[in-house]
Amino acid sequence: MPNNIIKTIDLTKIYENKKVAVDHLNLEVEEGEILGFLGPNGSGKTTTFLMLLGLSVPTSGTAKVGGKDVVKESREVRKVIGALPEFAGFYDDMTARQNLEYIGALNELPRAECRSRAGEYLGIVGLAESADMKVGKFSRGMRQRLGIAQALMKKPSILLLDEPTIGVDPQGTKELRELIMRLNREQHLTIILASHLLNEVQKVCSKVAIIRNGKLVATGTIDELTAGLRTAEGIRLDLRLDKVKPELLRALREVPGVLSVEPNANELTVVSEPAAVAEVSQAITSHGGTILMMKPYEPTLEEIFMKYYQNGPTQEA
Amino acid sequence: MSSTLTVFRKELADLFVNKRFILLFAMILLLSTASAYQGANYLKSSSSTSTNFMAIFSQGANGSSFVSLMVTFGPLLGLALSFDAINKERKSGTLSTLLAQPIFRDSIINGKFLAGAVGLTLAIVVTLGVNMGIAIPLLGFGPTSTEALAIVALIAVTIIYLCFWYGLGMLFSVYCRETSTSILASVATWIVFSILIFIFASFASNVAVSAVSFNPSENFNFTGGNFPGNFTGGPGFNSSMFTTPTSVTESRSMIASTISSISPAYLYSDIASRLTGAVSSSFTGFSVSIPRFTGQQYNLYTALAGSWAEIAVIAMAMVVCFIASYMLFLRSEIRPAA
Numbered sequence: 001m002p003n004n005i006i007k008t009i010d011l012t013k014i015y016e017n018k019k020v021a022v023d024h025l026n027l028e029v030e031e032g033e034i035l036g037f038l039g040p041n042g043s044g045k046t047t048t049f050l051m052l053l054g055l056s057v058p059t060s061g062t063a064k065v066g067g068k069d070v071v072k073e074s075r076e077v078r079k080v081i082g083a084l085p086e087f088a089g090f091y092d093d094m095t096a097r098q099n100l101e102y103i104g105a106l107n108e109l110p111r112a113e114c115r116s117r118a119g120e121y122l123g124i125v126g127l128a129e130s131a132d133m134k135v136g137k138f139s140r141g142m143r144q145r146l147g148i149a150q151a152l153m154k155k156p157s158i159l160l161l162d163e164p165t166i167g168v169d170p171q172g173t174k175e176l177r178e179l180i181m182r183l184n185r186e187q188h189l190t191i192i193l194a195s196h197l198l199n200e201v202q203k204v205c206s207k208v209a210i211i212r213n214g215k216l217v218a219t220g221t222i223d224e225l226t227a228g229l230r231t232a233e234g235i236r237l238d239l240r241l242d243k244v245k246p247e248l249l250r251a252l253r254e255v256p257g258v259l260s261v262e263p264n265a266n267e268l269t270v271v272s273e274p275a276a277v278a279e280v281s282q283a284i285t286s287h288g289g290t291i292l293m294m295k296p297y298e299p300t301l302e303e304i305f306m307k308y309y310q311n312g313p314t315q316e317a
Numbered sequence: 318m319s320s321t322l323t324v325f326r327k328e329l330a331d332l333f334v335n336k337r338f339i340l341l342f343a344m345i346l347l348l349s350t351a352s353a354y355q356g357a358n359y360l361k362s363s364s365s366t367s368t369n370f371m372a373i374f375s376q377g378a379n380g381s382s383f384v385s386l387m388v389t390f391g392p393l394l395g396l397a398l399s400f401d402a403i404n405k406e407r408k409s410g411t412l413s414t415l416l417a418q419p420i421f422r423d424s425i426i427n428g429k430f431l432a433g434a435v436g437l438t439l440a441i442v443v444t445l446g447v448n449m450g451i452a453i454p455l456l457g458f459g460p461t462s463t464e465a466l467a468i469v470a471l472i473a474v475t476i477i478y479l480c481f482w483y484g485l486g487m488l489f490s491v492y493c494r495e496t497s498t499s500i501l502a503s504v505a506t507w508i509v510f511s512i513l514i515f516i517f518a519s520f521a522s523n524v525a526v527s528a529v530s531f532n533p534s535e536n537f538n539f540t541g542g543n544f545p546g547n548f549t550g551g552p553g554f555n556s557s558m559f560t561t562p563t564s565v566t567e568s569r570s571m572i573a574s575t576i577s578s579i580s581p582a583y584l585y586s587d588i589a590s591r592l593t594g595a596v597s598s599s600f601t602g603f604s605v606s607i608p609r610f611t612g613q614q615y616n617l618y619t620a621l622a623g624s625w626a627e628i629a630v631i632a633m634a635m636v637v638c639f640i641a642s643y644m645l646f647l648r649s650e651i652r653p654a655a
Contacts, residue, residue: 015652047652055416055651078419085417089410093334105323106418150414 005031005158005190006052010061013047013214021047023214024061029192031157034184036205037194038305044214045194046086049160053083065158079107082151086162088143092136096127096146099135100153107154114153121149125179141172148179159183159191165200177204202301210308218308225304235277236297239268242290251287255279269297320420324428325435332436337397342440345390346447349383353448356382357455370460371467373452374445375593383448384589387475388582389511395437395482396503401496402429402487403646408496413651426646430487430639437479441472467617471592474624477632478585482507484638491645510580518576522569581634584627591620 006029013022022044029035039045050056052063054074063070065077090099097118104114122131125145130138138146144164151159161180165173181204183189195201201208202222209219218225241248244263252261252268257276262269270280284291332338356373374383403426406412415425445468453459460468486503493499577583 015650050651053417055413057650075419075421078417081417083417085410085413087410089406089412089414091411092409093331102323102327103414103418106320106415106420108319108419147414151417154418 003031004028006063006065006192008048008052008061008063011048011051011058011063012060013044013051013056014059020214022051022058025211025214025216027209027216027219029190030207031190032184032188033207034180034191034193034205036201036208036301037192037211038196038198038201038208038301039194039211040196043211045211046162047214048211049083049085049162049192049194052160053078053081079154080156081158081160082154082156083160084144084147084151084162084164086166088147088150090135090138090143090146090150093134095132095134096122096138096149097131099146100149103150103153109153117153117155118149121152122146124152124183125149126175139172141168141176144168144172144176145179148176148183152183157188157190159189160194161191162194163196164193165195165197173200180204198301198305208301210305212308218304222301222304225308235272235274237268237270237272237277237280238293238295238297239270239284239291240293241266241268241284242292244268245287245289248284248287248289251283252280255283266292320418321424321427321431324415324425325431328429328432329435332398332432335398338394338436338440341390341394341397342444345386345394345440346444348381349386349444350447350451352382352386353452354455357452360456369594370452370456370458370464371471371593372595373448373456374468374471375589375595383444384471384586384593384595387478387589388586391475391479391585392482392507392511392582394440395433395479396486396507398433398436399429399483399486399490400499400503401490402433403490403642404493404496404499405490407494416651422647423643426487426491426643430484430642433483433487434476434480437483438472438476441475441479445472463617467592467620470617470621471589474585474588474592474628474631477628477635478581481581481631481635481638484635484642488638488642488645491642491649511582514577514580514583515573518573521576522572525572526565526568578627581631584631588624588627588631591624592617594620 006027008025008027011022011025011027012020014020025044025048027048037045037048047056051058052065052070054070054077057071066080068076070077090096091102094102097115100118100121101111101114104117105111109117119128119131122128125148127142127145127149130142135143135146144167148159148161148164151161164180165176168176177200180191180193184191193201193205205222207219207221208225210217244266249261249263252258252270255272255276256279257273258280259271259273260269272280281291281294353373356375360369360372375385403412406415406425412425416422449459449468485506486499489499489502489506490496493502574583578587
């Protein structure tokens with residue numbers, strides 16, 4: 001029985017201008033997992049986060065965080081959720097340490113505890129040396145790291161990260177990614193990572209949820225979503241041969257179960273039913289071809305995303 | 318309450334390094350100190366009954382004084398502190414960061430208002446303290462106990478007056494998403510209530526009670542005589558009677574006063590005039606006139622009794638501004654950045 005630390009039931013948000021930001025969202029997040037919350041800009045990711053934080057009241061539906069209702073017990077919910085907003089705001093004329101101590105004070109931590117935690121988390125996010133620098137002088141990457149430190153000040157059990165690597169350089173992105181995985185591993189934090197950078201999500205997340213126009217169109221592990229695609233399209237084989245002859249192409253197309261054959265110089269992409277893989281191999285060798293490389297195609301998260309996003313099957317894997 | 322105090326402490330600390338606040342406060346302090354010096358010299362040189370210590374707050378060089386400065390620049394001090402109190406936080410993203418903490422939303426606005434009120438109170442107390450520190454050695458006497466109470470009353474009224482403007486700025490900062498819009502709204506309101514209202518009141522009163530429309534037949538007995546046109550004056554008539562009659566001036570003054578009284582600046586000016594023992598409404602707008610003392614025995618009770626309604630109006634306006642800001646802020650939705 002999975003322990004769902006976050007559960008939304010038909011969560012819906014319609015703004016005053018009638019824009020449906022989130023549409024009957026049913027999302028479950030298990031304790032200790034890193035969920036990639038995927039969707040293009042304007043798909044409802046941030047609004048979902050705001051509702052989970054109790055900062056935006058749902059039009060209908062419910063959401064519970066740690067068993068607590070986000071509307072009726074929003075203050076209690078905010079005690080266990082650390083959030084990094086999309087554009088993390090800080091007081092530029094205060095130092096990083098002062099900003100964190102202020103956040104600690106708002107969480108009713110004693111002054112000594114504020115100081116101690118500020119120092120600890122600045123160290124964790126790699127800002128120990130910039131602790132007494134004014135935030136106005138921080139780079140985008142430093143601000144994002146400070147944002148994570150800010151979210152950690154209350155020692156949350158859940159971390160909501162909204163586009164944490166936006167505007168951050170590749171090195172900074174890599175460091176943030178490692179930090180997120182380390183926090184999950186060492187502090188057992190449940191993390192929801194909202195992003196439209198699929199490569200980043202693929203590297204970090206154990207599970208993904210894809211949202212489109214406020215609707216959840218797919219959720220599951222990357223393997224589950226990949227399997228869904230395999231079932232739909234058959235297995236794709238990427239082959240590299242010594243040479244590709246026209247008669248070989250004809251022979252391959254005649255193999256029962258082969259759905260398509262696409263040549264590209266000495267490479268072939270064959271989509272077939274799973275049972276036909278052995279016959280494909282045999283057809284190549286029987287026509288004098290030498291297989292230099294053969295690997296089953298693994299769709300990238302980008303392809304999975306585009307598939308679900310464009311076709312929009314409302315389903316759960 | 319704890320988070321309100323946390324916000325209050327942070328906002329108060331910010332206030333003392335706020336360049337706008339420092340600049341305006343320094344300007345008011347310097348000008349009012351110079352005015353107090355002038356006022357003290359005026360009292361010293363005056364051979365009349367002017368031993369009214371309160372005169373130092375209303376009598377200064379070129380008509381400027383603590384009261385006239387507060388009437389004109391006090392609103393700017395209040396507005397400058399609050400016009401971007403909320404929308405700046407919203408724009409910079411700090412509001413989302415704050416609200417993501419386990420605090421009640423009202424603690425932000427309460428903390429900010431409290432810090433503003435304390436900051437303005439300190440500014441007023443320091444200014445008046447410096448004014449008195451300059452005046453007492455020059456005069457050789459200090460305020461009597463009644464005058465000391467009047468000073469306390471003046472401080473209280475000035476705090477309420479400045480807090481009204483602070484609250485109004487706060488309201489603009491909650492209502493307007495852009496700081497540029499809220500600063501424009503603040504400046505426009507200040508211009509309307511501190512300058513335009515008096516011009517309009519004067520214009521409206523002149524139009525409403527025109528000297529030309531004055532009907533002589535209701536005031537004079539006309540039985541004939543020679544006068545250009547059809548008009549024939551009666552016995553004892555002479556053309557000098559066509560200067561604006563006193564009743565017209567009074568009517569105009571009453572209309573102008575009624576229209577002006579929608580301006581908190583006018584109301585404050587009226588109250589402060591009474592509290593300092595000066596002629597009522599001497600400080601309105603930029604056309605500040607030198608206050609004239611009535612020469613009557615100063616009576617704080619009378620001054621307060623005559624001002625309570627105006628004090629109540631300013632206090633009500635302050636409360637309305639605060640409640641409106643409070644309600645708007647609590648009901649405002651945090652939305653994703655566009």
